[in-house]
Amino acid sequence: MSCWEILGLPSDADTRSIKRQYATLLKRTRPDDDPEGFQRLREAYEHALNWSDSMRQNATEETAPAAEITLYNTETGLQPRDTGPSAAQRTATRLLEGITPQLLDERFAEAEQAWCQAEFEEQLLLLCLKTEHDFQALTRWGLEHFQWLSQSQRGNLxxxxxxxxxxxxxxxxxxxxxxxxxxxxxxxxxxxxxxxxxxxxxxxxxxxxxxxxxxxxxxxxxxxxxxxxxxxxxxxxxxxxxxxxxxxxxxxxxxxxxxxxxxxxxxxxxxxLELPLNTPENRAAYLLFADIPLLQRQIFAQRMRPDDWRFCEHLAQSIRDKHPRLLSRMPENNPFFWQDLKSQDNGWLSFAAVMLASGVAAMHHHLLPGNGLNETANAIALWSLLLSGLTGMLLWFWPGMADSLWPLDRRLSPYLSPRLSPRSPSPLLLRDLLPCWLIAAVIGVWLGAPSLMAYVGTMLSFGWADRLTKKRAWPRLASAYPTSWWLAWGMMLSVTLSTLGLYAAHSLTIASRNHGLQPWPERLCSRMPASVEECRLPATQQQWYGRETH
Structure with a gap:
């Protein structure tokens, strides 16, 4: 079988037709699928190219044009310089006017008849560099027909x-x-x-x-x-x-x-991010990598626990040290952005508020004329203990229950929390604020309006103190602990010392045994002369009190 039969071409096919047919057959004959067929196709392609090149060279030698007659200037003896484009260039220019990829085959056939193929190729190359709209189509045609940028391209381009x-x-x-x-x-x-x-x-x-x-x-x-x-x-x-x-x-x-x-x-x-948010690793990944707005990120940060923050620290350090390319995916290009969202555990501030409310109630009900200091101190201690126990139970059990209400909490908190609490960032409505309302309701029903006002005023004061400190950025107050932390501890210490002071004051008002007025104020020595030996000073207990009968 000859190379022409393998390629499916006549023996007088030109180089362009051979390469085009080879590219078509190459799509159906892959070296990894049919190695022997690919080898036969490759050898037939090379033999056909060699045969076509040899035939073209022979034809060129046989049909070589006669030497052109060169006219010389009679005065200088030099060949005259061309004053404009040649006829072939003008013909190529005319053929390329208004050219489109669909007309290239037809116009090139006309260029072959006019013997201006080289001029057509050169001006098409320049045209490809000027046009933008048909650059791809025109260039693809030129690459296929003229083998531009390959070893077979014309050398004088x-x-x-x-x-x-x-x-x-x-x-x-x-x-x-x-x-x-x-x-x-x-x-x-x-x-x-x-x-x-x-x-x-x-x-x-x-x-x-x-x-x-x-x-x-x-x-x-x-x-x-x-x-x-x-x-x-x-x-x-x-x-x-x-x-x-x-x-x-x-x-x-x-x-x-x-x-x-x-x-x-x-x-x-x-x-x-596609897993339930029931582990510290998943919650830390959600806070750092979820595509959510800042407000929603702040709200989610309110439910983070100490273990969650530790995993956030681990992820942030990994991004900074091992994966710096991911910094651009972080808010403000900072993997530690979540530190501004991290808020202190403010639930225990309620202990200070309930102690102050208990003190106000005790003073309102017991520290009156006719009532003793002991009853007031006992009331402060008892009510503080009961309300603190209720607060501790809510703070212990409620966060886990509030997680089941997370979708509702996430929808309500952005609209209601900023109006109900001065804290910044705003706490979660159901997770953080609802326990405070429950404690306030118990105080109002049990201890009355003055205690309720004291509790609410204390909690609002803590929130405003932290907000003003962050807003003004006072250097001395911007410590590791917020201002409310110091105020709460000072308040609890003051209530505790005040209660102990009431107990101490009460103890001073109670006369012990044999103190104060006695049932027998006159004794033997009170009527005897000072010279009596039994009544000399300093008096003994027996001299002063005598013998008591039991």
Missing amino acids: PNSATLELHQRLFSSLEESLAHLLALGDIEGFWREYYNLEQLDWLKSRTGWEQLNELLARLLLNSPFWSAKLFKSVCKLNNWSMTDYVSKCPEPYWTQLLERNRSENFLYYQQQR
Whole structure:
């Protein structure tokens, strides 16, 4: 079977037809599917090209035109200089006027008849560099018919034009692949990538090196990332992920490996966003990586626990030290942004408020004329103990119950919490404020309006104190503990000392045994002269009190 039969062409086919037919058959005959068929096709292609080149050279020698008659100037003896474009150039210019990709085959056939193929090719090349709308189509036709940027291109083409065409093609290719990557169209990316194998201008070693650099730059800078795509590109281009030397140019290779690790870390954390928020790891990942507005992030931070904050610290340090590429995905490019959202545990402030409310109630009900100090101190201690126990039970059991109401709490808190509490950031409505309302209701029903006003006023004062301190940023007050922390401890200490003071004052008003007025004030020595030996000073207990009968 001859090479023409394998290719399915007549023996007088030209080079362009041979290459076109070979590209068509190559799509159906792959080296990995049919190695022997591919080898026969390749040998037939080479034999046909050699035969076509030899026949063309023979035809050129046989039909060589006669030597042109050159006219010389009679005065200088020099050949006259051309004063304008040649007839072939003018014909090529006329043929390319209003050219479209659909008319190229027809116009080139006319150029062949007019013997201006070279001028047509050169002006088409320049036209491709000027036009924007049909650049891809015109350039594709020129690459296919004239083998531009390959070893088979005509040697006398302007170097500046071919260099600019090469740069334009790479820019266009980069723009196309970058657009497909940005859309996440992996199938379209592979389709475009496999089409590159058919481009003769990329088959040189320099072309593939530039293509490797282009692919590395695209993968590194694209907002879209696929670990599977990265591994496939590495395998096809022999970018080794284990060897110390890779065919991927530096510094792209090192940066690609770093991005691959960071993207895998990010993918693992984003997988946690789909899990229930019932573990510290999931809650920390949600706070740092969830695509939520700042207000919702602040609200979610209110339900964080000490274990959650420890995992936030771990994630933030990993991003800062091991995955700096992820800093741009953090709010304000700061992985520790959550520290501003971290609020102190303000639930225990209610203990100070209930102690003050108990003190107000005790003074209102017991510290009156006719009542003793002991009853007042006992009332403060008893009511403080009972209300503190109720507060402790709510603070212990309620957060777990409030988690079941999280969807409702998340919807109501942004609208109601800023109007009901001066604290900043605003607390959660059901998780933080509802227990305070329950305690306030118990105080109002049990101890009365004065105690209720004392409790509410104390809690609001704590919130306003912290808010003013943060707003004015007083250096001395902006310590590790908020202002409410110091006020609460001072208030509890004052109530405790006041209660102890009442007990001490009460003890001073009670006469002990044999103190004060006695039932027998007159004794033996009170009527005896001072000279009596039994009544001399200092008096003994027996002299003063005598013998008591029991």
